[in-house]
Amino acid sequence: MAKIILAVDDSTSIRQMVAFTLKSAGYTVIEAVDGQDGLDKIKGQATVDLVLTDQNMPRMDGLTLIKTLRGQPQFSATPILMLTTESSDEMKTQGRAAGATGWIVKPFDPHKLLEVIKKVIG
């Protein structure tokens, strides 16, 4: 059974690229355009195997999404990776505080993305 990944990014081109990359590696992908959309999309799901989220998005940003997910029992242990364009301490502190599992710096090579995800959920 394929693993399910929720990919959240307001940039269509990045989202499509990520989804394509993940799908070609055999994952099932749920796409969302912002945090709120992400929550709506997985409402019906009991859980997902991994969440990949961008940080800067309209309506609901990445950190808020992570915090919200962590507040829900079925997602409290789900691996969540932040896609970020910077690796500042501030970002790290905030991400960690929100409950993220880790981060990937943008722009990233699709292979690297797969490598990291594989490490996390196989």
Next chain:
Amino acid sequence: MSIDMSQFYQVFFEETAEHLASMESLLLALNLDAPEADQLDAIFRAAHSIKGGSGTFGFTDITDVTHELESLLDRLRKREFAITVEMVDAFLQAGDVLRNLLAGHQNGRTIDIKASIEVCAKLEKLAEENSLQNHVALTALGLTGQAGNHSPYGERRSEARGQGTSSTPAEPLPASVQRICQIQFPNTADDFPSEVHLNNMLEELSNIGKIENKEIANQSVTLSLSTYASEAEVRDVFSFFFKPEQLKITVAEVAAKETSEQGYGFFVEPEAVKSGNDGAQGYGFFTDPDAIKSGVEDAQGYGFFTDPDAIKSGVEDAQGYGFFTDPDKIKSGVEDAQGYGFFEEVGNHAQPEVSKTGLRKEDSPGRRATDERATTAGDTSIRVSVVKVDQLVNLVGELVITQAMLAEAVGNLDPVLYDRLVIGLTQLERNTRNLQDSVMSVRMMPINLVFSRFQRVVRDGAIKLGKKVQLVVVGEGTELDKGLIETISDPLNHLVRNSLDHGLEVPEVRIANGKDPQGTITLRAAHQGGNIVIEVSDDGAGLNRERILAKARENGLLVNDSMSDTEVWQLVFAPGFSTAAVITDVSGRGVGMDVVKKNIESIGGRVEITSKHGQGSSIIIRLPLTLAILDGLSVAVGNQIYIVPLGFISESLQPKEEDIKVISGQGQVVHVRGEYLPMIALHRLFNIPTKIISPAEGILVLLEAEGKKVAMLVDELVGQHQVVIKSLETNYRKVTGMSGATIMGDGRVAMIIDVGGLVKMGTQ
């Protein structure tokens, strides 16, 4: 597996164009004294998205410019300093440069490198100026950062631009050094009871680095390991299996990699930051030192919530993190654990066996279906190619023609006898009309697509001319056919520039005349009947009647002082006409207004000017709502039917013999209310045999186009129809005198007269 990124380029181009457009309108709408947080955020996000996308798809020139832009915008939205007009100008300029670069990638257009470098320099200068200010201020307050370092508000641009800004902390992070270790260890049955055990160990080793040149011999194994881990850490991996003396390791250091290669990281323990895994790597882990030593994350650049003891013993560590698998499984080499992330457990209860299968839910097939959706998440619209829409319009056009033919065929039947047929066809006509309206509306777009760019035009033009101007837009949601939008853009541009340049006065003059120093240009659009009416008006000085008359005389035009104002204003549409005292690059060259009129008339529209001296001017453009359907008058000449577009017809009349005169060298003219109009007999023009030769026996249709009038002689008027225009060019070839063709209800083909061409012919 290699992934072809170019399939995503088109989406990126469109997406970036939208971001650039929204960035510009937001910048123009900003109130510089009290900018709204939402707007600043949105502007930042637009730049941020462009940077992210361009970096991902390798358009580094775009990334470079956007990088500067984004960091300034980020600091602005964090209110580190106030926004100035100078900054907005630089941002707008950056937007222009980005558009240019984008066009370069998308269409292969030449890029203006100079502008690109210029704008980057400008942005950098702004960044420096503002960080310097803060630094100075902070020094004064004694609040600067650690000695020798930049102010905490400054940002150090990392070399690896593509990776994004790294606002580094005060203490420099230890550079990560890559090492190559040559390792040799025994391979006896005592050490590794089975191959599985050896593989387990090798897998654990591969978590901290890349194994190469592996040689497995009977008694020993040699391999080289490229890793960022230290020798101690490498040894740690083996510590479970061997005593230190059994292990042979030689280490060679490779130059430190500057750029953040790994680009990811995990949050584990704060101690991990100090252990120095992140920074240069581009990833970081809040992993606790033990975990690091176990060599799980580090080099690879991922961090996990785990401490090695916990991994090995499978017990929930004090931090409350759990594992996917229990340690027995880890040791026995069951997949997961090695190098996979471990996540925090809820409730801190010991649950060593949180297997991945447990977390995963049934794969619902329904999900796959939604993944394949063409629409983007949350959208209620879809992108459709214009070609498909045009095809649809064409097919509906055919349907209308067929329906008209049926209606005609049935028209002669007894409606009582064939009542079901007649009723059915009436219904068909209604349905077809609705379908046609619906399909036409698909091509309709709000005129705001054209109006929106004028905010920038007015802003820049006003600044350049030293005038204060505001642009008011009314009815920007009014829709018109996509084809019309493209055609109307240039004429509107010319009209707006005219108002800016010649209509509106400089603030001093306005004040002297008791006006508000700020002038207003109004763009208004509305539907009126089957037309769309667009108005460009200003509250400037208005047209100067005397100057126009004088200029007209200069150009040799026939004028007299008793001409009405409306007639005088029409003179500005004459070719080469301009009363501008000074020709600027904004306008004044006198090639504008006549081109404007011609362009508008070419799409079946009309232009009118009204003006009041000292108060302002208004130009009104009337356009048909669509280019595919025409309201026309069908006329008969011999056994042919021609369609005359209603928009050009002023009236039809049957002339009296005495009103027809012949002027030598000019042919026949007809006297109508004091005017002598050239007469064009269609039967003579198109060589059609007909019984009606004398104008007094036929009908004269008075046409007006491009300011000229002619009288067209036809046999008789047939009726008024709405016809579907079929292109002659695509189906046959361009025919002089005809602007298209259509199929009548009886199946006959009727040509649509090119009135503009006809009038030109007649008035030469």
